[in-house]
Amino acid sequence: MSCRDKYITKITNIDAKITESMISQPLVTQSVERLLFGVDSEFQSNDLLQNNINHFEWVIRNKIYPNFWGRSIVGNNSLTKNEIKFLHDNGCKIAVYYNTSDPKLTDEQGKIIAKKAVIKALELGIPEGTAVFLEINNDEDISRDYMRGYANALIAEGYTPGFKANTDAKYIFDREFSHGVLRDRDIFNKCLIWAIAPCLVEYESMKTSHLIHPDNWMPFAPSSITRKEIAIWQYGKNCHTIEDNAGEKISFNLNLVRNEQVIIEKMF
Numbered sequence: 001m002s003c004r005d006k007y008i009t010k011i012t013n014i015d016a017k018i019t020e021s022m023i024s025q026p027l028v029t030q031s032v033e034r035l036l037f038g039v040d041s042e043f044q045s046n047d048l049l050q051n052n053i054n055h056f057e058w059v060i061r062n063k064i065y066p067n068f069w070g071r072s073i074v075g076n077n078s079l080t081k082n083e084i085k086f087l088h089d090n091g092c093k094i095a096v097y098y099n100t101s102d103p104k105l106t107d108e109q110g111k112i113i114a115k116k117a118v119i120k121a122l123e124l125g126i127p128e129g130t131a132v133f134l135e136i137n138n139d140e141d142i143s144r145d146y147m148r149g150y151a152n153a154l155i156a157e158g159y160t161p162g163f164k165a166n167t168d169a170k171y172i173f174d175r176e177f178s179h180g181v182l183r184d185r186d187i188f189n190k191c192l193i194w195a196i197a198p199c200l201v202e203y204e205s206m207k208t209s210h211l212i213h214p215d216n217w218m219p220f221a222p223s224s225i226t227r228k229e230i231a232i233w234q235y236g237k238n239c240h241t242i243e244d245n246a247g248e249k250i251s252f253n254l255n256l257v258r259n260e261q262v263i264i265e266k267m268f
Contacts, residue, residue: 035213036257037063040070040095040234043077043250046086050243056090059252062240068093068267070194070232070255072135073120075099081124093267095232096126097164097194099135104142110149118157128158131231131266133194136165136173144180151187160266162192162231167220178224188224192231192266194255195219203236203254213256231266232257 045056059066069087071079073096087094098117103109117132126132134150136142151161165173180188197220219233236254244250 036067038066038068038255039252041252044083045069046083048245066092068095070095072097072099095267097133097135104146107145107149110146111153114150114153127268130268131160131162131192133162133164138166138171144176147180148184148187151191164194166197167195167222168197174222177222181224194232195230196234199237200235205238
């Protein structure tokens with residue numbers, strides 16, 4: 001029996017009726033092959049909470065077993081080797097992203113950040129082929145040249161480039177990424193997109209629902225690609241807030257992956 005199977009058998013407090021309804025209902029519409037559920041959080045999955053269970057168990061209690069857990073590899077409370085072992089021991093994949101406030105305008109700046117991301121990935125033992133998503137904030141400038149530099153340098157080091165961004169056309173990422181696809185298609189077509197929009201109202205700051213996911217795969221997509229080409233969609237934010245053992249409020253975000261290949265081959 002796998003670690004994940006052993007762990008699931010211990011979760012006896014999940015409402016059986018809710019679980020049965022999850023299984024009996026179709027997970028996806030006909031236009032989507034398969035959807036897999038995952039979370040991302042600024043907080044560690046093995047963080048002990050006020051109710052004496054860890055963050056990972058809290059996700060299972062309030063949602064379902066996550067296929068992956070998204071974590072930053074830099075900054076305060078970032079991913080550690082211990083957390084990687086904890087997640088893998090529980091049969092959970094990991095999606096990693098890199099965030100930085102450094103300028104994001106030139107090709108050279110993109111290459112520099114990619115090299116920093118690779119160094120951190122190697123320190124954590126993240127294998128080649130893994131996607132390293134660059135997190136882009138709504139209010140920061142970013143250029144096509146920068147994204148091209150980041151993607152090229154990451155590919156050269158054996159990793160898969162990705163961008164975790166607001167794909168709503170109101171923000172700059174849509175325009176700059178789409179220009180990149182038009183002018184440097186061979187590079188930008190190798191980039192995975194983790195869309196954080198739209199965040200659906202019914203899933204934002206939710207506290208009580210066991211709903212698996214939205215009925216339709218509807219992330220916003222940059223104008224140069226289609227929704228089917230979005231790798232991950234973060235559809236809910238700041239869910240099931242609770243204090244950890246140190247009194248800090250923590251929460252998690254809700255995500256869907258369209259295709260199992262993204263998890264198996266692009267995450268570790």
